[in-house]
Amino acid sequence: MAKAIGLGWLLLSSVLRLSASDTLDIDVTLYVDGNCITAYTSMLLLDDGCYANMYTNLTKAFKLKIVGFTGVSRYDLYDYTDACYSQFSPKRTLVSGKCERFVGGYYASLKSRLRSTTCVGESCSRLAVTTQRFFSEANCMGLPYMIYTYPVQNECMRWSNGTQAFRVDPTTTNVTQVDYLANDKCNGDQIRSYVMSVGYCYELYPDEVPRSFKWDVERYDATTVGQARLGGPSVFLPLLAAPVLLGHQEF
Numbered sequence: 001m002a003k004a005i006g007l008g009w010l011l012l013s014s015v016l017r018l019s020a021s022d023t024l025d026i027d028v029t030l031y032v033d034g035n036c037i038t039a040y041t042s043m044l045l046l047d048d049g050c051y052a053n054m055y056t057n058l059t060k061a062f063k064l065k066i067v068g069f070t071g072v073s074r075y076d077l078y079d080y081t082d083a084c085y086s087q088f089s090p091k092r093t094l095v096s097g098k099c100e101r102f103v104g105g106y107y108a109s110l111k112s113r114l115r116s117t118t119c120v121g122e123s124c125s126r127l128a129v130t131t132q133r134f135f136s137e138a139n140c141m142g143l144p145y146m147i148y149t150y151p152v153q154n155e156c157m158r159w160s161n162g163t164q165a166f167r168v169d170p171t172t173t174n175v176t177q178v179d180y181l182a183n184d185k186c187n188g189d190q191i192r193s194y195v196m197s198v199g200y201c202y203e204l205y206p207d208e209v210p211r212s213f214k215w216d217v218e219r220y221d222a223t224t225v226g227q228a229r230l231g232g233p234s235v236f237l238p239l240l241a242a243p244v245l246l247g248h249q250e251f
């Protein structure tokens, strides 16, 4: 039943645009063999997320982009020698329901999962994400002009100066960002960590853009659907953190 709904939705999506709160995540099961029999691990990936490549030392990051919804789902797989700017090899298009060569000598089967407040059943994605919004005005007024989304299950993500991971506490009070400087695999001893209050507006530059930013959390589990609450008033990031925060990704 849930599968049928999922499939129906996927077909529909070829003609309808996703609403802002409806997102597809990518369910990836890795296998050690080319027949996809011996599973190694499974993961739920953010479409277009820049993930640290934990599966080989040849490249530093990889990314999957959902590119097709009609019939089978299609995903472009990219690998990079840096934080998702310089490609290592030409992109390859993988399709759902097949055993595909992945990265680092692994094989994978892929499928899309809907993440939405209205999605019910086993096939829905329950990936929790944090959204960082930058505003040109102070006090987080107006429309955000840059929005970054990161998964918060402590996944190892690539950024320009190393790797980083995000997590959120069970009460959705704080987002914790840990940067692993000059390290490719989210370890090492050069660690910088930031605790950000969910929903709190942080002021940035007084005289230039961006003037403020804010972190929100989207969760889709039964108890905390779409929850994002205001945090305490007393948490401040040093201004020093600004270039780091801004240096994450291309704008």
Ligand SMILES: *[C@@H]1O[C@H](CO)[C@@H](O)[C@H](O)[C@H]1NC(C)=O
Pocket (backbone or CB within 6 Å): 054, 055, 056, 057
């Ligand atoms: C990457 O290199 C490190 C250090 O040489 C090694 O310990 C690790 O096993 C390598 N990882 C992979 C996936 O090849």
Ligand SMILES: *[C@@H]1O[C@H](CO)[C@@H](O)[C@H](O)[C@H]1NC(C)=O
Pocket (backbone or CB within 6 Å): 169, 171, 173, 174, 195, 235
């Ligand atoms: C959130 O972070 C603040 C500041 O670091 C801390 O005082 C507070 O205990 C944290 N709350 C939770 C629920 O982790």
Ligand SMILES: *[C@@H]1O[C@H](CO)[C@@H](O)[C@H](O)[C@H]1NC(C)=O
Pocket (backbone or CB within 6 Å): 161, 181, 182, 190, 243, 244, 247
């Ligand atoms: C990048 O990492 C190095 C340490 O390896 C550190 O000295 C430098 O400050 C970092 N740069 C930024 C922008 O975080």
